[in-house]
Amino acid sequence: MSRLAQVTYSLALLLMLGWLLVAGQSILLPVLVGVIAVYILTSAAEAMVPVPIIGRLPRRWRRLLALVFVTLGFLILASFITSSATSLSAALPRYAENFDALQLKFLNGLGIKHQPNWGELSQKLVNMVDATTLMPIALSTISNGGSVLLAATLYAVFLLAELDSLPDKTRRAMKDHAQAEHTLELARQINDKIGSYLAAKTLVNVILALVSYAILLMLGIAHPAFWAIIIGLLNYIPYIGSIIAVVFPVTMSLIQFTSFAHAGLALVLLMIPQLAVGYYIEPKFLGRSVNLSPFTVLLALAVWSALWGMTGAILAVPLTAMVMIILAQIPTTRWIAVMMSETGDL
Numbered sequence: 001m002s003r004l005a006q007v008t009y010s011l012a013l014l015l016m017l018g019w020l021l022v023a024g025q026s027i028l029l030p031v032l033v034g035v036i037a038v039y040i041l042t043s044a045a046e047a048m049v050p051v052p053i054i055g056r057l058p059r060r061w062r063r064l065l066a067l068v069f070v071t072l073g074f075l076i077l078a079s080f081i082t083s084s085a086t087s088l089s090a091a092l093p094r095y096a097e098n099f100d101a102l103q104l105k106f107l108n109g110l111g112i113k114h115q116p117n118w119g120e121l122s123q124k125l126v127n128m129v130d131a132t133t134l135m136p137i138a139l140s141t142i143s144n145g146g147s148v149l150l151a152a153t154l155y156a157v158f159l160l161a162e163l164d165s166l167p168d169k170t171r172r173a174m175k176d177h178a179q180a181e182h183t184l185e186l187a188r189q190i191n192d193k194i195g196s197y198l199a200a201k202t203l204v205n206v207i208l209a210l211v212s213y214a215i216l217l218m219l220g221i222a223h224p225a226f227w228a229i230i231i232g233l234l235n236y237i238p239y240i241g242s243i244i245a246v247v248f249p250v251t252m253s254l255i256q257f258t259s260f261a262h263a264g265l266a267l268v269l270l271m272i273p274q275l276a277v278g279y280y281i282e283p284k285f286l287g288r289s290v291n292l293s294p295f296t297v298l299l300a301l302a303v304w305s306a307l308w309g310m311t312g313a314i315l316a317v318p319l320t321a322m323v324m325i326i327l328a329q330i331p332t333t334r335w336i337a338v339m340m341s342e343t344g345d346l
Contacts, residue, residue, distance in 0.1 A: 030148050034155030039318075040199070063160050182329075
């Protein structure tokens with residue numbers, strides 16, 4: 001087969017896979033989230049071994065216990081976010097006068113003495129974030145995410161129930177013992193990389209959220225816990241997630257205190273931990289766990305976001321790491337995995 005034919009067939013295959021990922025999102029997304037959840041729960045179950053009493057439980061019961069804790073945590077978090085979003089959207093119209101004062105201060109700073117008639121504009125901006133328009137969008141997003149999480153939880157439960165028997169089933173399914181062991185080793189590599197990455201990423205996000213909460217509380221910005229949780233959650237999106245999240249509390253500072261100096265101080269103080277995490281902590285402690293180059297991470301972020309939106313952005317790194325590990329095992333595609341890696345050493 002000629003090189004041109006290989007390239008043509010490869011591009012056709014990529015297009016077909018892209019169409020399949022988009023068309024089958026409702027089926028594939030919960031399955032992949034469930035698989036990644038199993039990696040998290042398996043790592044959490046192993047981390048429980050040193051804990052008194054709990055560590056003596058059978059591995060299956062530790063996994064089930066981890067599932068219960070994670071599910072309760074998600075439910076509590078979703079309930080808090082929903083109630084905070086409701087409270088925030090109801091309070092925003094009260095800041096209409098602050099918005100007008102901020103607008104006047106901005107125009108005076110530019111040397112404009114006659115204020116344009118922007119009353120209708122400010123009212124439209126307030127209406128945009130009113131509870132009647134904001135909450136249906138927020139509730140729809142939470143509802144869709146909840147549906148995915150519910151389906152993913154069911155998949156994770158059944159996968160966990162069969163997890164211990166999978167190695168034996170794999171050996172029986174493959175007549176070649178060496179190939180079976182190679183497949184199991186591949187699964188272990190994926191489990192180690194994804195589990196260690198998600199565990200470290202979650203720990204970093206929790207610390208980042210706590211630091212951001214302390215800063216928001218010190219600055220007196222309303223709803224500090226809500227904004228801190230948003231910063232921590234969006235930090236799952238590589239490089240840009242938590243930086244985008246900082247825009248929200250800074251904007252809240254601006255309309256709450258009508259002070260550009262206060263908003264600037266909030267921006268500087270909140271960006272310091274973001275930069276420390278993005279440029280020092282994560283590259284040092286998380287980069288080795290997945291061994292993906294920064295360019296690969298950005299490209300993966302763009303691709304998975306285009307395919308599956310916010311959920312795809314959050315899952316971009318673990319999904320791409322899984323793809324890289326699989327490509328590295330195929331001789332004809334190993335060079336792609338080398339190019340995707342950060343060090344070239346697989």
